Amino acid sequence: MRHLNVLWNEGSIDISVIERFERKIGYRFPENYKQLLSAHDGLMIKEDTFKFKNIYGKEDIRDVAFYGYGPTCIEKIENSQNFDIYGYEGIVAIGRSANGDHICFDYRHEPTTTEPHVVLMYHDDSIIDENGNEKMVVNFVAPNFEALVDLLYEPDDEED
Numbered sequence: 001m002r003h004l005n006v007l008w009n010e011g012s013i014d015i016s017v018i019e020r021f022e023r024k025i026g027y028r029f030p031e032n033y034k035q036l037l038s039a040h041d042g043l044m045i046k047e048d049t050f051k052f053k054n055i056y057g058k059e060d061i062r063d064v065a066f067y068g069y070g071p072t073c074i075e076k077i078e079n080s081q082n083f084d085i086y087g088y089e090g091i092v093a094i095g096r097s098a099n100g101d102h103i104c105f106d107y108r109h110e111p112t113t114t115e116p117h118v119v120l121m122y123h124d125d126s127i128i129d130e131n132g133n134e135k136m137v138v139n140f141v142a143p144n145f146e147a148l149v150d151l152l153y154e155p156d157d158e159e160d
Contacts, residue, residue: 001032001146005046005154013041013070021069021078027092027107028114030145042068042075050151052120052141060139062097062120063155064148083121086136091121100124105145106138118142 015038022028037043043066054060067077080093080102090108097103100123105116118141125137142148 001036001149004036004149004152006040006043007046007048008042008044009040010042010068010070010073012039013068014038017069024078025081025092027090027105027111027116029094029105030115032149033094033145037066037069041070042066042073045152047152047154049153049155050141050148052139052151055137055139061155062099062101062103064095064097064103064152066095066103067093083136086126086134087121088135088138091119091138092116093121102136103141103148104138115144118145118148 015034018029018034018038048063048065049061050064051059051061067075067080069077075096077094088108090106090111092105092107093102094105095103102121102123104119104121106119107113107116110116120139120141122137122139126134127137129135142151
């Protein structure tokens with residue numbers, strides 16, 4: 001996985017803390033994600049921006065800050081999973097963008113994978129699902145965590 005420049009983090013944590021959370025939720029995270037977050041808990045990076053094509057057919061831009069696992073983290077991953085009735089079984093939020101959207105691993109179609117797709121779940125846009133329930137819109141971003149990291153770049157002043 002390519003090198004990322006750390007702007008801020010809560011320091012390192014034992015990988016067993018992340019693995020304990022995996023067991024609690026019943027999904028296994030990518031190994032490169034676990035290594036990165038165990039070295040830099042609550043990570044914010046310089047190359048925090050990515051472009052993707054949204055479900056409306058337009059190019060879109062978001063940034064990412066990763067949730068943390070340790071006791072001192074301001075934004076803990078375990079506190080960032082409650083989407084009430086608007087979320088989905090099999091979607092695990094691993095970070096957020098500055099506008100409040102959720103960066104997530106998507107296990108809906110492959111619950112046992114260790115390489116889930118990365119999706120963006122819009123916090124303020126919804127659809128009605130096949131059961132007539134209002135749900136947040138989910139947008140594909142990357143086929144796995146490493147592909148997300150490959151999309152990341154440092155924004156220039158015009159994109160801030």
